Structures are given as C-alpha cells and as structure tokens.
Amino acid sequence: MVIFKNVVKYYENLKVLRDISFQINRGELVYITGPTGSGKTTLLKLIYLAEKPDQGEIIVGDFKVTNLKASQIPYLRRKIGVIFQDFKLIQNMTVFDNVAISLIIRKEKDIKNQVLEALKKVHLRHKADCYPKILSGGEQQRVVIARAIVSKPELILADEPTANLDPNTATAIMQLINEINLQGTTVIIATHYRELFRNTWRRIIRIDEGNLIEKAAQ
Numbered sequence: 001m002v003i004f005k006n007v008v009k010y011y012e013n014l015k016v017l018r019d020i021s022f023q024i025n026r027g028e029l030v031y032i033t034g035p036t037g038s039g040k041t042t043l044l045k046l047i048y049l050a051e052k053p054d055q056g057e058i059i060v061g062d063f064k065v066t067n068l069k070a071s072q073i074p075y076l077r078r079k080i081g082v083i084f085q086d087f088k089l090i091q092n093m094t095v096f097d098n099v100a101i102s103l104i105i106r107k108e109k110d111i112k113n114q115v116l117e118a119l120k121k122v123h124l125r126h127k128a129d130c131y132p133k134i135l136s137g138g139e140q141q142r143v144v145i146a147r148a149i150v151s152k153p154e155l156i157l158a159d160e161p162t163a164n165l166d167p168n169t170a171t172a173i174m175q176l177i178n179e180i181n182l183q184g185t186t187v188i189i190a191t192h193y194r195e196l197f198r199n200t201w202r203r204i205i206r207i208d209e210g211n212l213i214e215k216a217a218q
Contacts, residue, residue, distance in 0.1 A: 001024050001028070001060070001061060002024040002058075002060050002155070002186070002188070003022075003023045003024075003057075003058070004021055004023075004043075004056065004058055005021055005059075006019050006056040007019070007021070007046065007053045007057070007058060008053060008056055009039075009042055009046065009051065009053050009054055009210075015210055016039050016042050017039045017042060017043060017053075017207075018211050019211075020043070020056070020207075021056075022205055024186065024188060026154075027181075027184055027185075029181040029186075029202050030187070030188050030189070030202065030203045030204075030205060031189050031191060031196065031203070031204050032189065032190045032205045032206075033192060033204060033205070034192065034206055034207035035208065036192055038192075039207050039210045040159075040191075040192070043190070044188065044190055047155075047157060047188070048080050049068065049073050052066070060076060060080070061076075061079055061154060063079075078106070078151060079153055079154045080153050080155045081147075081150075081156045081157070082156075082158075083158040083177075084144060084159055085160040085161070087132070087144050089132040089140060091131065091132055092131070093131075094128065094130065095124065095127050095131070095132065095135075095143050096116075096119070096128040096129065098147060099115045099118055099146045100114075101147070102147070103115070103150060103151065106151075114150055114151075115146075115150060116128065117150075118149055118150040119146050121146065122142040122146045122176060123142065124139060124142050124143060124146065127139065136169075137164060137169065138165055138169035141161065141162075141165065141169075141173055142173070142176070145173070149180060153185065155188070156177070156181075156185055156186070156187045157188050158177060158188070158189045159190050160190060160191055160192070161189065161191070162174065162196065170196075174196060
C-alpha cells in the first residue's frame, strides 16, 4: 500500500529524513513514533504530497508519488483521509458541512447520505447542525475522523490523533480508529505517545533525528 525507497527530505540545509525505506501492506495498522521533531509529520506529508522528497521513491497504492503530475495529485488524495492534530475545522461551517466539504468540491452525488453515514460511525449524527466551537475536543476530533472517512479512502493518515485529549477520550478515539482499520482501511498513526501502541502487537516504525532505527511489534 505504501512503499518508501531511500527517501531523503531536506528543509533548507537541514536533512529531516535520511535514507528512509519501509513498506506498509494493505490493511495494516502501523505506528510511526519518535520524539517531537524527529520527522514523523514530514513523513506523512510526503505520502499525501503536501511535501515532495528530495531523493528516493514513494509509492502509494497505484500511484508513483515521486513522479506524479500536478493534475494527478487530487486523484491520489481521494484515496487518502487525513486526521490532523489541530483539527483544521472551519469554524463558521456546521459539522455537516465540514464533513461534506471534499464531496462538495468533487461534486459528488448523494452527499447527504454519505455525510450522515460517516457521522453515525463516529456517534455524532445528532451534532450535524452544530458548529465546531461548541464541541468538546474529543467531539471535534471525531468530526475530523468523519471528514477523513466520508469518501471511504483506502488509507488513513493520523497525525498525533490523541494530542491534547484526556485519557478516556483518547482511548475512545483509538478504539474508533481501530474499528476503521478492522473494516479493511490501511491506517498509519504518527505519535510520540508510547501508551498508544504499548501491548498492541502492531508494527512500529521508529524515527529519530530523521533516521529509521527500528521496525518491530510491541
């Protein structure tokens, strides 16, 4: 599903990722971990082409990302749902409209049913007409998850999905992400919280100062 081959990424003169190679299979749930600033978020951005690598090759599904033309990038992104750490919800739009926005842009049909189905999966259908500012942090993160899954993507990227959430809410969010994975969606979670993956027996990809230093299950 996702293949990195000798990927290098610079920011100005700083090498953020150093010769990174790994493969994530379709249907896996994999954790990418490492201290703050180690390159986890950059790695996710390379997958959905918010950033481009300076060296190496990246393959996502049927797309050779490193050679992708600008006109093809929207088609890649349709296959990917992103759960952002800082939510990135539009405050003057309702929950329904925040979830629907990608479908509206693509002029899809049957938008209402797709959005309500996604909100039902995250237990927020009753909040469809609310605005983000009145929601709790956990509820806002569930809106973000609904937005990520509404188009039924093949791959979910989650960047610190439990940051700034209390332990009980964090547990509920992780249960929801695991349920999405069990339905067949490939999931990549970037986090520096060891508690999220301890005793999960999921594969761990560790990054430290831009280097891939370990691949194992815990």
